[in-house]
Every structure is written in C-alpha cells, then in structure tokens.
Amino acid sequence: MSKVIGHTNGLCPRCLRTIPVTKVVEDDKVYLVKECPEHGPEKVLIWRGEADYLDMDRYAAVHSKPARIAVQEKDNCPQICGLCPDHVQHTCLVVMEVTNGCNLKCPVCFASSNQFYRFNPSLEVIRGMYQTMLDYIEHPIVVQISGGEPTIRDDLPEIVRMGKEMGIDHIELNTNGIRLAEDIGFLRRLKEAGVDELYFSFDGLHGDIYKQTCGRDILAQKLRCIENCAEVGMGITLVCVVSPNINLDRVGEVIEFAKSKVPTIKGVHFQPISYFGRFPISPKDSDRVTIPDLLRAIEDQTKGELRMDNFIPTSCSNVHCDAKSMSVVMEDGSLFPLTSRAFGPPKDTTTVANKTRREIADLWRFIDDSVIFKEEDDGTMNEWGDFVDRAKTHYLTVSAMAFQDAWTSETDRFRNCCIHTVTPDGKLIPFCLFNINSMDGRTLYRHEMWSKFSENR
C-alpha cells in the first residue's frame, strides 16, 4: 500500500535533468519516486518512520533570505545557481576548496580528489573567494577550508592568515590529518595563523575501516593527529562517514572515544554515506543509511545514553538534512544531554540562521569565562554551579548530516540549504548541489567550475 505525502522536484540520477518527484510512504518508509521522461522511474529510500518524518516539519525555521545574490535568473532551480532569487536561506557555513589534490586516494571521495584536472588556486584567486564571502554574507562569517586535502599546500598558513586579516570570523580546516600527524610544527603554524578548529575525517577505531574507506590502514596517523592537537590546543570535530556495510555497527565506539578526548574533541559529526564524487557502486537502498537508521544505531550502541529523542534538527537547513545533540560529559564519563525533542522546537524560528552561525563560531565560548561560580557561592553543594562549570569545558556535540546525491536530491532541500561552496567566479552554491554527479560522472557544477580554473593535467 503506497501513500503520497508530498511533491517536489529533483534530479534524474542519469542525466541530471530536473524532474518531478513524488514522496510516498510504503511500509512506514518514506521514498522519493522520480520519473525521467528519458530514463524512466527511480525510487529511493530517504527516511524510516512516516510520523517521525512529518514531525520534523514543526522544527522548520522562518526562512532568512540571502543578503545578496549573484544570479538574477529564477525558476530554474537547481540548474542555474549562484545563489538565485528562489533561494530561501542565507549562508551559515562557506566551504572554500583550495586544492583538489590529496595525499590519499580514497575509493570514496565526495571531491573526486586527484582526478580529471589540477585545481590549485593562486592566493589572488583565494583572496577573491574571501571577498565574495565578505560581499555576500553577513557576519559572523564561518569558513571551512577544504579540498582535496588542504594541508598539502605549504602556503596554507598564509591562506588562513589572509582570511583572518580580511575579516573572516571563524576558520575551520577540513583535513584527513595525515600531514598534521607527521608535522606538529605545521599544525602549530596553522593555529598561529588563525585556524579555529579541525573538521577531521575519522571513520572509526579499527584499521580495517580505513582500508575500506581510505584504501589503507591510517588509524595510527589519525590517533597521532589527535595527540598533536591536544598538545597544541587545537579543537577537533570528528567527521565520520557512515556506511551500512563498513561502520554503522561501530558508531557507538566513536562517541565513547570522543568522550575520552574531551575537551580536545568537541564534537562528532556523522555523515551517512552519499553517492556523489568518487564511489565504487551504484547504490541500492541497502547501501544507504537514513538519519533515523543512524540515530537508532547511536541509541543502541550507547545503550541509551544518547537517545533518538536527544537529536533535533538544527532548523537552519531543511529539517530532513540534519540532526544534532549537545551534551555535557560528566565526571563519571556519562553524557548529560541538553537537547531533547521533549522541549519542543525553538520558540523563535526567525533568527535560527544567525544563531547557527554564532553557534559554530562560539561552540566553545558559549559561557562567559568571567562567570565564576566557585567564588560566588558558600563553598557548599551547588550542583547547578558545578554543572555549568563543567559545561564550560566538557561539552560534546553529536550530530548528523545527510548530504544529497543525485538519487536523493530534492529541489526544496537545495533551496533551503545554508552550507555553500564558494567559487572563484563569485558564486555561492549549495554544497550538495555543487558536488552531485550523474551515474556517468557528469556534474552540474564541480567539474565544470574547477576545470575552468585549473591547470590541465
């Protein structure tokens, strides 16, 4: 029995044409059903639990339009993007790629690193991308320097310093950590230049996981990188790509590990595998992890320490794109969740985007350090004071983001996206959309854009 619960548009995974999409529920599972006039039907699982899927809508934020847009043509989302007048959410996080080269060659890579062309923008081109952010986005401006692997550039500290000097508020570095494990001096220079935290790929605690995700066992380098970060005082968000066939059954131990490394590790961000960039298979539903699948695995593997109910949408992107929890790590190592669906959605959904940017930038400065409780009370039991003191430093976010690929793409989610890739020609394009490719490898934006600004191989 199939029930229709909505309509939108999306992309054909074969030709990337914009086609109608129907959302249907079958056996309490939500599917997108697409019909391409040339390539026929596609059906893909996107969520488990109809009631849960629909319940997310109460978290939807009042939209906050981009301050300025680069493209005036409308009614052609997502084929013409930059952003355009149809976009309904402004930028919270900018992804800026500074190379497509990498010191690994992973079988799965959203950026198809080391393939097709050599994108290695000059400092002047990078200055231009920073300027685009300053021209189009209100402060605080939060940037993730990405690639490829940005640390293969020896001038990375200079790139970071330039951003800070131009007025970028917060810079995080998306890295595999290989160079930072081997070269603590380079890590120090990056911190001194202004990197605020690492967005550090970390798929698990077993070498065999990395053999599958990265092509070789690099666990020792991953652990060394974390030790180096602790030594230089660099905060880390662990980024764990989750695949049902590789590590879905091991997400709990990543959280347990993160707890033991707080406050160096500030968060764990799980990314259910998306099939864009370089991936070795044509995905079936059994190759997918939906957000409810992931949250259920977390609840099971943490033995209920983090429950599905502790995860709420950030309300900034589309409510079906992400989920986050925030907890204090208590003295006994247990998590004390601060988030719960029982609290209901935010009262004020008009300023969610601003709050999200501030929250990324202020993740570890959310309590004023001048508020000192020990000296204020009478030295006896003040559990609320102890709790707040603890929360200042022993704080862990566990979050999830389901990136879209050509199969799971929905125009509504693109239009609602607040994570944007900046391009050298002055555009901001939703991250998923920028990276999506068809089954034969064609992209709408990535390869077309980067090859224009690349040295040919």
Added chain:
Amino acid sequence: MVKITIPAEVKELIAKRGIKESDVNDVINTAAATKRYIKKGNDGLAKKVIGGLTVYVVSDLSGKGTAVVKTAYAHKMSLGKIVNVMSETDWKTPDGRPIAQGHVEMEYMTVKRNGPALVDPATGDSWVEEYLATKTLAVAEGLFEKKRA
C-alpha cells in the same frame, strides 16, 4: 497597599533583567497581605511566582507602610523540596522564626539538581539569593534555552 518607591537606578537594573515594575509592586503587595516574606534588619525579601518566573524583591522597610526597592531579580527554575538545612542566618520571618542556609531542589526543563538557598524548615519555603539567580541559574537556564535553538 504599601507605598512603593523604585529609585531610578533600580528601575534601570530591573528593566535590564526583564522584570516589570508592575511585577515588583505585585510581589511587595502580595507579601504584605500574606505576611510571607523574610527580614534582615530593615531589609525585606519577598518573592512571588508570576507566569513562568519567580520574582524576588529586596526592599528597605524602615518607613512605616513604605518599601524602597533596593533590587529585584528572577529565575525560571522551579524550587522543590528542601534537601538539607544548615546553620541559621540573620534572616527571620516577620514573627521572628529563624531562616537557615540550606539546599533545595531546583528544576528546569525536566532537569533537577540541588542548589543553595535560604530555607524555612517549618514551612518548607525557600528563597534564592541574588548572586545565584543572576549568575549560576541564569547561565544554566540560558544554556538549555540556547541548545533548544
């Protein structure tokens, strides 16, 4: 009705704390009518739950039938039972019963923890002092509310 005076600097302070003058008046008049407040010298400390807030007012009660407001503050947490009673303080009830330092349950958004308060073991009533309400509890409340968004 008590003749209530709120000096300009106190008006500014309570406005910053999001407390309305009408609520301050309500707290004082209710305390005068019910005799449920505590005293230390000329100072009186009264409280009343108004909406989701517990509003406290400290006033100088030296003039007959008058109250000059010295400060007001509030918290969102609800106060529960007294969990322990420690030494007596200089605070007393209007009929002279001593008020002790102690600890009470404080609950916010389903989370319950203990914190220091002035307590009246005879009635189970309790009063949070200004330092705790405006710092620890305010930050804790803000922490939860921020995380909701």
